[in-house]
Every structure is written in structure tokens, then in C-alpha cells.
Amino acid sequence: MSTAGTVRRQMVRIDEDLCTGCGACVSPCAEGAIRMVDGKAHVVRDELCDGAGFCLGVCPTGALTIEVREAAPFDEAAVEEHAAGAPRTYIPQVCFRCGTGEDDAPLLPVRTAGTSTWVCTRCLPSLIHG
Numbered sequence: 001m002s003t004a005g006t007v008r009r010q011m012v013r014i015d016e017d018l019c020t021g022c023g024a025c026v027s028p029c030a031e032g033a034i035r036m037v038d039g040k041a042h043v044v045r046d047e048l049c050d051g052a053g054f055c056l057g058v059c060p061t062g063a064l065t066i067e068v069r070e071a072a073p074f075d076e077a078a079v080e081e082h083a084a085g086a087p088r089t090y091i092p093q094v095c096f097r098c099g100t101g102e103d104d105a106p107l108l109p110v111r112t113a114g115t116s117t118w119v120c121t122r123c124l125p126s127l128i129h130g
């Protein structure tokens with residue numbers, strides 16, 4: 001049963017013991033819900049996390065999972081207010097094959113050899129076709 005002002009929904013869960021503070025999960029979160037605090041990733045406010053889980057694939061340690069729990073509803077207006085009021089700590093990512101940065105080509109998250117990383121659209125065809 002939901003308590004006043006909350007709903008039961010998907011949320012990102014961060015295991016602080018597994019988090020190394022690498023920051024890779026900050027950029028994939030379009031809502032800016034994840035911030036680094038004292039060297040660990042945190043969901044700063046429940047209403048900023050839509051529970052979509054785009055951050056999960058990039059975590060090298062498996063610290064990120066999705067859980068279903070009571071939380072404030074996702075709030076698009078709060079996301080806009082949050083983005084306007086607090087500039088994000090932006091950590092640009094690069095392609096694991098060629099080193100191209102995300103300003104020069106779109107990057108996609110991939111899993112390879114047991115790790116999560118990024119590949120650019122220039123390298124993606126050779127990754128698919130060998």
C-alpha cells in the first residue's frame with residue numbers, strides 16, 4: 001500500500017559498497033538524478049529518477065540495479081528546476097575502440113568482456129560485422 005504522496009514504482013538502487021566513484025553513471029542519466037557525493041554515486045531526490053535504468057549498463061562494478069519500492073512520483077517539472085538550478089558535474093565518455101569523444105560522434109553503451117563501456121557510431125559497424 002502506498003503512503004501519502006508516494007507510489008510504488010521502479011527506482012535505481014546504488015550499492016555503496018560496490019560503487020568505486022568512477023562517475024560513469026552520471027552522464028547517461030538525462031534527468032541529472034545521479035550526483036557524486038563524497039566519492040560515491042547518489043540519487044539526489046527520488047522524484048528526479050524515472051527508473052528507466054539507462055545508467056545500469058555503464059556501471060563497471062554492478063553497483064546499479066533497479067528495485068521496486070515506495071517513492072515520490074517522477075516529476076518532470078522538478079527535473080527542469082533541478083537542471084536549471086544546479087549545473088551538473090559532467091564527465092564526458094569516450095569510445096573504447098578509438099577514443100572518440102561524445103562531442104565528435106554519438107556513443108552507445110555496450111557490454112564486452114565482462115565490462116560495461118561505450119562505443120561510437122563510427123566503430124559500431126566493425127563491432128557488429130567483425
Ligand code: SF4
Nearest residue numbers: 019020022023025059
Ligand atoms: S558507474 Fe557504478 S561504480 Fe561508477 S560511480 Fe556509478 S555506481 Fe559508482
